[in-house]
Amino acid sequence: MQNSIDQIHFPVMSGEVLSFLKINPKGIYCDGTIGVGGHAEKIIQNLSNEGQLIGIDRDENAISLCKERFKSSKNANISLFNDSYVNAKRLFQGIGIKQVNGFIFDLGMSSLQLDSPTRGFSFSSKSSLDMRFDVSQSITANNIVNEFTLSDLANIIYNFGEERHSRKIAKSIFNSRPIETVERLAYAINKVTHPKHRNKTLSRVFQAIRIEVNNELSHLEQMLDIFIDLLKTGGRIVVISFHSLEDRLVKKKFKNLSNSGQLNILSKKPVRASDSELKLNNRSRSAKLRAGEKII
Numbered sequence: 651m652q653n654s655i656d657q658i659h660f661p662v663m664s665g666e667v668l669s670f671l672k673i674n675p676k677g678i679y680c681d682g683t684i685g686v687g688g689h690a691e692k693i694i695q696n697l698s699n700e701g702q703l704i705g706i707d708r709d710e711n712a713i714s715l716c717k718e719r720f721k722s723s724k725n726a727n728i729s730l731f732n733d734s735y736v737n738a739k740r741l742f743q744g745i746g747i748k749q750v751n752g753f754i755f756d757l758g759m760s761s762l763q764l765d766s767p768t769r770g771f772s773f774s775s776k777s778s779l780d781m782r783f784d785v786s787q788s789i790t791a792n793n794i795v796n797e798f799t800l801s802d803l804a805n806i807i808y809n810f811g812e813e814r815h816s817r818k819i820a821k822s823i824f825n826s827r828p829i830e831t832v833e834r835l836a837y838a839i840n841k842v843t844h845p846k847h848r849n850k851t852l853s854r855v856f857q858a859i860r861i862e863v864n865n866e867l868s869h870l871e872q873m874l875d876i877f878i879d880l881l882k883t884g885g886r887i888v889v890i891s892f893h894s895l896e897d898r899l900v901k902k903k904f905k906n907l908s909n910s911g912q913l914n915i916l917s918k919k920p921v922r923a924s925d926s927e928l929k930l931n932n933r934s935r936s937a938k939l940r941a942g943e944k945i946i
Contacts, residue, residue, distance in 0.1 A: 660761075660931040661688025662890055663923055663939050667754055668692055670888045670916055670941035677751030680704040680742075680880075682735035682873065685760040687716045693754070697726035704750070705730045706741065708783040708864070712760065734784075736872040738880055749880055753887040755873065757866075757896050758937065771860065773836045773852040779829070781856075781863045791859050795835060800824045810867070810895065811858030818842050819855060857893065870896060874903040878912055881944040886916070888941045897938050904942050916941040 661667075667689055671679065675698040681690045684705035694703050703726050707713055713732040720728050731741050735755065742748065763783075764772050770780040770791055779791035794806070800820055808816035819839055823829065826838035836852055843851045861867060877887055891897040897920060907913035920938035927934055 660927075660934070661692065662756060662758065662931070662934045662937045663921065663927065664689060664692050666921055666939055667888050667890075668696065670939075671752045671754065671886050673697065674701075674751050676700040678702040678704070678747060678749075679752045679754070680706065680735075680738065680750050682706050682738065682753060682755045683757060684716055684730070685709075685712050685756065686762055687719045689754050689756060690716065691719070694720070694723055694725045694728070699724065699726060701726040702747075703728045704742070704745075704747070706733055706735050706738065708732070708734050709763065710785065711762070715762070734869055736869050736876070738873075739876060742880065749882040749885065751882055751885045753877055753881065753885075754890075755888070756890045757870065758890065758892040758933070761933070764933075770832050771856070773832060773856050775832050777832050779832060779835060781860045783864045789863060791835075791863050792830065794859055794862055795823060795829050796827050806862045807855055807858045809858070810861040811854035812894065813851065813854045813858065815842070815851070819851070861895075867895060867899065870899055874899060878907060878944060883944055883946060885944045886941060887944075888939060890937050890939045892936050892938075897940070900940050904940060907942070912945055913942040914945055916943055 673693060673696040675696065679693050681693065681703065684690050684707045690703055690705050697703065705716055705728065710732045713730050716730055729745050733741060759771060763769055767775055768777045770777045779795055781791040803823060804817045804820035807813050807820055813819065819842055822842045823835065823838045826834065829835050829838060839852055839855050840848050881887065889900045891900055904913060904915050908915050917940045920940055923934035923937055
């Protein structure tokens with residue numbers, strides 16, 4: 651299990667994450683988007699048996715994988731929750747914790763999600779239209795693609811995909827209904843897209859639909875509003891974003907907390923993956939890392 655996970659998933663900027671978190675071996679750390687546990691494992695390796703790792707993820711498959719991955723770990727106490735990081739305070743209270751020494755939030759999807767033949771996250775798959783992180787929620791990509799109004803579709807593609815041809819694409823999707831598969835959705839998009847721009851356009855539209863399905867930006871905003879109260883003084887937060895919508899929210903919140911004297915921004919500019927990492931993991935090319943330290 652361990653080797654197979656490592657072969658398909660590389661935690662983004664793991665060295666930089668550890669450097670910014672400045673791990674206290676006896677500290678408590680929360681990975682709010684634990685995924686398959688890449689960053690979490692690096693943290694656990696630096697904790698003593700008095701340390702603690704709290705892992706949270708909306709994807710039940712990720713939590714199942716992490717339970718298997720860390721079941722024999724002797725380095726630290728590990729608590730795993732199939733939930734959203736917006737509920738961190740309640741989850742912490744449930745295990746008797748008020749504050750932690752550090753947070754890591756990797757807002758990208760894991761390779762397991764992207765490569766899944768059934769989840770519909772990738773436009774190159776042939777699956778049904780799902781795109782849910784939490785498979786217990788009712789709304790799926792299918793609902794959005796087939797039931798939303800033309801105007802709502804266009805707004806989602808424009809606002810969450812930053813796609814300037816949003817109205818033309820939305821109209822093609824609307825007129826191609828019913829659309830039951832990823833393949834059919836991609837076809838509707840490609841019909842009105844120049845061949846040279848198809849991959850980037852598909853990426854933007856799929857991103858937009860996924861963000862709407864999972865209410866991602868709202869979740870991120872809620873997390874950014876609560877994390878400072880859940881950090882110990884001197885505690886650190888690291889956030890890795892993968893598109894400008896996320897990064898702008900993180901940058902703005904960090905700046906506001908800095909201006910109010912609550913946060914010391916450790917990354918004056920977003921940190922990017924090194925050339926050596928890009929050669930190993932092309933998916934890290936769009937990653938931007940920002941970090942901060944709680945002052946009071």
